[in-house]
Amino acid sequence: MAMLRAATIESDGRANLHQGALGIGLDLATGKTIRAVHHGSPLTIHPDSKVPLIGVQIPDWEEILHIASICQVMTGLGYLGVDLMIDETLGPIMIEVNARPGLAIQMANGVGLMRRLEPVVDQHLKNPHASPEEKVEFSTRSCRTVAMAS
Numbered sequence: 711m712a713m714l715r716a717a718t719i720e721s722d723g724r725a726n727l728h729q730g731a732l733g734i735g736l737d738l739a740t741g742k743t744i745r746a747v748h749h750g751s752p753l754t755i756h757p758d759s760k761v762p763l764i765g766v767q768i769p770d771w772e773e774i775l776h777i778a779s780i781c782q783v784m785t786g787l788g789y790l791g792v793d794l795m796i797d798e799t800l801g802p803i804m805i806e807v808n809a810r811p812g813l814a815i816q817m818a819n820g821v822g823l824m825r826r827l828e829p830v831v832d833q834h835l836k837n838p839h840a841s842p843e844e845k846v847e848f849s850t851r852s853c854r855t856v857a858m859a860s
Contacts, residue, residue, distance in 0.1 A: 711826055712736035713818040714743065714768065719758045727814050732756065734763055735819035738853035741771025745820045774802045775850070779842035781807050789827070826853075
């Protein structure tokens with residue numbers, strides 16, 4: 711699963727959800743925004759800028775997925791959060807890896823984490839030494855399958 715956090719006036723320019731920032735769910739297969747929440751309630755327009763929040767393409771999406779997958783392989787963690795930012799010149803940059811990421815990503819995406827993790831665990835048991843590229847390919851394909859089943 712993937713989520714973008716967006717600051718608001720209420721959050722004082724910070725991207726912390728508990729301070730009033732927005733959680734914006736991302737389609738793992740495409741990198742487009744699919745759902746947004748503010749204090750747990752869905753919304754489609756940014757409360758301050760009035761910019762639409764749904765259907766926005768995140769730039770360099772393939773590279774972002776690759777970076778996150780490499781972080782997973784390097785750490786060996788089964789579940790982790792990878793915080794990235796997109797620099798105007800350098801593109802995606804990993805800023806930290808969290809061994810215990812927050813679970814608000816479920817609200818932002820409108821789907822429970824277990825539903826997304828079960829196929830990943832099954833795949834890991836079949837291919838425990840998958841490359842980062844194989845993991846990205848599986849995850850994006852699996853995400854499409856879960857979305858179609860909804």
